[in-house]
Amino acid sequence: MTKSAYIIAAHRSAVIPKGGAFSHLGIHQLAAPVISRCLQSANINADQVSELILSNAVGAGGNPARLSALAAGLPEHIGGLSIDRQCTGGLDAIWLAAQMVTSGVHDIIIAGGSESASRRPIRMHAVPNGDHILYDRPDFTGLRGHDPDMVDAVAELAQKLNIDGQSQTDWAIDSHAKAMQADVSSEITPIEHQTRDAFTRNLIQKTCDRAPILSGTITTATTAVDADAAAFVIVVSEDIAKNCPTAIRIVSGAMLGGQPDQPTLAPIAAIQSVLDTAGIPAQSLQAVEIMEAYAAQAIIAAQSQPFEPATINKGGGALSRGHPIGASGAILAVRLYHELQKSGGTGLATIAAAGGLGSALILEA
DSSP: OOOOOOEEEEOOOOOEEESSTTTTHHHHHHHHHHHHHHHHHTTTOOGGEEEEEEEEEEEEEOOOHHHHHHHHTOTTTTOOOEEEOOOGGGHHHHHHHHHHHHTTTOSEEEEEEESSSOOOOEEEOOOEEEEEEESOOSSSSTTTTTOOOHHHHHHHHHTTTTTTTTHHHHHHHHHHHHHHHHHHHTTTTOOOOOOOOTTTTOOHHHHHHHHHHEETEEEGBBBBOOOOEEEEEEEEEEETTTTTTOOOEEEEEEEOOOOTTOGGGHHHHHHHHHHHHHHHHHHSSEEEEEESSSSHHHHHHHHHTTOOGGTTTTTOOOGGBBBHHHHHHHHHHHHHHHHHHHHOOOEEEEEEETEEEEEEEEEEO
């Protein structure tokens, strides 16, 4: 009989736009309170934890998982595993933890992500003459002419698939409206007295009409803002989960590569993979969390399967929160966990990343 892994606690910080209330906090300072909250919720002692897996994308290195483990008071023998898969990393950390648990390597793992866009380092390339050249982002594909900026890739695909600007604006307005109505207090760990996502607002058409164009039909209103946040879950074995009433099973996961220069398409295969592995139809899901790095990207993922519209991003998405890159996938998982605690049933989370990466995870209450 195949063993299963379970999530028994899931929490996150508020998501705060770059330069806001979290701008003075490092990656580990955002992570530690959320990790502690997860342990408290699950009634797990720190010395019971076997490993910490942390996703981070724009930090300065130094193994932030180790820094976060020490800051959270975890045992010194936990070295911490830091991963960088850009936007998908937070979700991938959870799926990696599940595989470690089901293989019998560990019984209790904390997994998720932490990101500080505010504290991201200034990046430079060293060149042979001793000079340094500033750069904003790394090369995601290594393929000359096939590493477009994400916004340009999304804009090109939106045009090809006839996803017009108004449909993207409608999605963004709806994301904010749902987030305004959502009660997320049970999932948010207060840090610096922040208990709600600061970017969420009453977005209206007139505001969107004034939003600057970034590329094609993509505007600042239909693009998630850079942000600071942390999100973690506790992944455990069946033996640990059997006496836990809040346990939700990790059914299936996928971490796939796709067309390098068109990352928006990558989640489609990941979604199909997890649905096939789970043996369930898309329309039977009770909750679906789709990453909203761009409205067009979310629309394309939503149209890839016959999802029930009412199940998608019930509490809004990244357009109404922000995009703390290394933590965004974990935030989707935290949101999904709490939605399934309310509704029961089965749910899916999915996200794309630069370089043509797509990930998906299915949970079952």
